[in-house]
Amino acid sequence: MVSVLVVDDSVVVRRLIVDALSADPGITVAGTAPNGKVALSKIEMLKPDIVTLDIEMPVMDGLTTIREIRKVHPRLPVIMFSTLTSVGASATLEALAAGASDYVTKPANVGSVAESIKSVREQIIPRIHALCRTGTPRAARPAPRLAAPPARPAGGTGTAEIVAVGCSTGGPDALAKVVNALPADFPLPIVVVQHMPQVFTKMFAERLDRSSRLHVVEARPEMPVKAGTVYIAPGDYHMEVVRRGTGVFTHLQQGPAENFCRPAVDVLFRSVAQTYGGATLGVILTGMGQDGKRGSELLASKGAEIVAQDEATSVVWGMPGAVAGAGLAHAILPLKDISQHLISRVAGGRPARPRG
Known part of the structure; x- marks a missing residue:
């Protein structure tokens, strides 16, 4: 079971993310936080497997939070929530450079709450499982058997262009x-x-x-x-x-x-x-x-x-x-x-x- 800490200043968005994650039996929401400062304390208390993190928040924003997280938890997966805007894109790229694992975009121009939940669920659940490696543990996996690729065609020089x-x-x-x-x-x-x-x-x-x-x-x-x-x-x-x-x-x-x-x-x-x-x-x-x-x-x-x-x-x-x-x-x-x-x-x- 993967435990998630959901961090967003909007009560509505926190609820939407929680509802989206509840569709997967392999995921549980360990807790929520309204800003980065609260999130940092909850990470130490709840020990989540992964964090979803909004970028724009009062008290402590997402960029500051990811930098603080990486000082103590260099490998904790963190997924940023971003808007499809130039400002959102710039902040997201800054967060990725600061150590965020991945990002998803907030629903825009979506007609209903159900469609918003579906949009978030389709983006975030595969990422959570991939980042938390919820399949076969790495140590238990056999090394891939690697067959030789086809040889270069006869007469090929191998010069790259x-x-x-x-x-x-x-x-x-x-x-x-x-x-x-x-x-x-x-x-x-x-x-x-x-x-x-x-x-x-x-x-x-x-x-x-x-x-x-x-x-x-x-x-x-x-x-x-x-x-x-x-x-x-x-x-x-x-x-x-x-x-x-x-x-x-x-x-x-x-x-x-x-x-x-x-x-x-x-x-x-x-x-x-x-x-x-x-x-x-x-x-x-x-x-x-x-x-x-x-x-x-x-x-x-x-x-x-x-x-x-x-x-x-x-x-x-x-x-x-x-x-x-x-x-x-x-x-x-x-x-x-x-x-x-x-x-x-x-x-x-x-x-x-x-x-x-």
């Missing part, structure tokens, strides 16, 4: 660590799907652009794909890369969600496989679910190299674990080693041996 990245839960911080460690003269374009809603992706790209030596943008339609630039798929749009003449350009579309996501990693990876084939370095970072697995299968079949973040450094080992478990990962690396691996590969290093 693009890096394609997929990430979700825990991804903003993980992606920032990877991108910020790359040099200004990194010679490849980087295309990224990070599961995020509209507004958030723009703010995330701007924030990452300020901290990185590379140029980071939220992708727009028909942008030329150039070396030294990181393209973040915009929220609610699938991003693809397409070749026209001698150039490659971004293409955005609003086709059906895949893996319950738009943007989806699989959509991006399929287009990268078609456009670049084996001249691709695919990277799957921390994230919930299996988005990116099918795309990685296609990339691997073309001779691309796939790198997965390891379990120990992933907030949730869903996406990279699915790729690793399917035998698609040539390398399963701690987060701190991924940037150097990419640098060494584009500098002419040999491909990593398939794990197996």
